[in-house]
Amino acid sequence: MLWLFSCGEKIEKIYPKKMAMTESVYASVTVQPDSLYQAYASVSGILHRNLVEEGDLVPKGFPLVQIVNTAPELNAENARLNFQLAEENYQGSSGVLKALEDEIKSAKLSLENDSVNYFRQKRLWEQQIGSKAQYENRKLAYELSQNNFRLTINRYQRTKNELTTQWQQARNNYITAQSNTQDFTIESNINGKVYALFKEPGEIVNTMEPIATVGSSDTFIIEMLVDEVDIVKLSRGQKVLVILDSYKNEVFEANVYKIYPKKDQRSQTFKVEASFIDPPAVLYPGLAGEGNIIIAQKNEVLTIPKSYLNKGNQVQTEDGPVTLKIGLQSLELIEILEGIDENTAILKPIE
CATH class of the missing domain: 2.40.30.170 (Efflux pump adaptor protein, beta barrel domain)
Known part of the structure; x- marks a missing residue:
């Protein structure tokens, strides 16, 4: 300087x-x-116990906490019963479709009988045998049997579609309810370390607050x-x-x-x-x-x-x-x- x-x-x-x-x-x-992330519960309930401690090394899929809630279990049982009823209505021997199938058979037999009577009476009438009233009665009975047979088949198809939809919905609800019962145990998504636990046993758990923080250990x-x-x-x-x-x-x-x-x-x-x-x-x-x-x-x-x-x-x-x-x-x-x-x-x- x-x-x-x-x-x-x-x-x-x-x-x-x-x-x-x-x-x-x-x-x-x-x-x-x-890979640091916060673990959340997908169901609400009471924290039963923490299955790990802060600082523990955990493999992927290892359970972190266990939650207690009886509502999902009851929902799962109700969903199972609804699914069982829907399946019985759709596939069971005493189901609704079985009754409609019997109605179709009965309507078919009536149609065949009225068809034979109508065409016999028609040939007689063409030969000027018998009365016109008898001919018209046979014709009306035949047309009514045709219409009833067609309506019975339509009702069967419509009911089958409704029962199929109800069965699929009940099946999906049952699967969803079963998965909710499995959500009582929160598992680790990675191989890592537990850095924080935010709840103590007995505290309320909801889906808006994190339960734990997990990240890479090394x-x-x-x-x-x-x-x-x-x-x-x-x-x-x-x-x-x-x-x-x-x-x-x-x-x-x-x-x-x-x-x-x-x-x-x-x-x-x-x-x-x-x-x-x-x-x-x-x-x-x-x-x-x-x-x-x-x-x-x-x-x-x-x-x-x-x-x-x-x-x-x-x-x-x-x-x-x-x-x-x-x-x-x-x-x-x-x-x-x-x-x-x-x-x-x-x-x-x-x-």
Whole structure:
């Protein structure tokens, strides 16, 4: 550093320096287990008991909690009885269709008998044998038998369709009721660890509140919140330098692997996820820290401190203000592309 004296005041000046420079995007960091999810009950009831404890490792399909509720069991029994009745009406020997089949047989026999009598009487009448009244009575009886036979068949088809629908509906209701009785035991969806249990035995369980939190036991992800101004600079595969509050003296490397496209309107940030290259030995959900996502790196670039840059990308030199063309920016430094060189003295702005 060199010092100049002007009107009795010290004016600080520096010369630009060449050095390696990194431009990065800052992000707040939270560590979470991979595949973390909250388990919900699909039925309401009373928590009978927790089948696991917080911190337990569980395989996929392992029961977590057991719920008590007699209503679904009663519903399942009622559904079974309705299904049994519908099946008996549809397929049973004493069912409704069996009675209609007997009616069809009777109507068919009547039609055949009235048909024989009508055509016999018709031939006699054509030979001028018998009376016209006898002929018309036989004809009317035959037509009524035809109509009755047709109506009986239609009624059979309509009833069969209704019974088929009722049987299918009762069967579906019975299957649904059976599945509801199986929902009393909530199982894990993944191979992982139980991180939280939210209910104690005897408490009411509903479908709106979570019962447990389960996630990966050995794979953790880094959740980062990035300002909307910086999100366009990010892409998958970029390196991230992470400092956790629990490991203040260590820097961990990670890689960006997912960028969520939807902005959080409350915080005006985007969510970005990264994975550790070499994670710490011990991690817990919710560990916080800071991250710097590296978007560019250069060696031997001309730099000056940000504090020496004025508005309009100008710096104050001994010969007056100069407008610069700048490149990379870090928290403290700015890359100079055009305007000055290593031999140009830069004066620090007077506050």
